[in-house]
Amino acid sequence: MPREDFIDVDSFSFFYGEKQALYDIDMDIPERQVTALIGPSGCGKSTLLRNMNRMNDLIDGVRHQGDIRLNGHSLYDPKVEVISLRKRVGMVFQKYNPFAKSIYENVVFSLRVAGRNRKKELDEVVERSLTSAALWDEVKDRLHDSAFGLSGGQQQRLCIARAIANQPEILLMDEPCAALDPTATLKIESLIRELKQQFTIVIVTHNMEQATRCSDRTAFLYMGRLIEYGPTLEIFENPKADETEAYISGRFS
């Protein structure tokens, strides 16, 4: 049975120095579903997402209260190594950012860093990851060409292949379609719906149609607080909070 609280955000608050960006967030994110974080600019969507793999630790002067547990284990347990955590939690960013390397070397980058260089294994990972990212057929004859020769949408799918090469449990996506045209966007959205069979996905989006097209659950944040969270259809068709209603009907952005 998939776990309902695969990511368990428990009374979580977060501060950049004096500035509090998140207030007492409680949220259970289910396994192998797509959960969308929506809300106006500056409401804390990226901050919450980036705490799920402790990326915010890299910023000076940050601190948190409360906890986030992955599959029952605290991210902040002193025994957790951040490097192994990042293997469990892959991330894809707004601006696709392949390395200045071949398509093949982009996909296997993290394996090479970990000293895994067996050609047979790498070949398998490349085929599996590119297939999962719906890119294999388009690139299988030019795996050793530069990643920069791909279109924007293809480069983003390559970044997804790179993020899943290590078979993480969770895939975090921070506005993955923001830099893409509508056709490339639809392709990534259908890919997201496929990928949830294998991964638990959390996606930040400004695009409400995108949230309705590809997420199972939606969380609406406003000024650092979680205002409403539930099945996507309910949030969009029957929002309970006035702020959610105002946001989804476009009364503020």
Ligand SMILES: Nc1ncnc2c1ncn2[C@@H]1O[C@H](COP(=O)(O)OP(=O)(O)OP(=O)(O)O)[C@@H](O)[C@H]1O
């Ligand atoms: N590195 C930082 N240092 C200080 N404050 C920050 C930092 N990053 C974000 N903030 C502040 O934290 C709050 C939440 O920002 P965050 O980027 O999480 O919001 P967001 O909802 O993702 O916004 P957007 O949709 O514009 O990307 C904002 O007030 C922002 O100014």
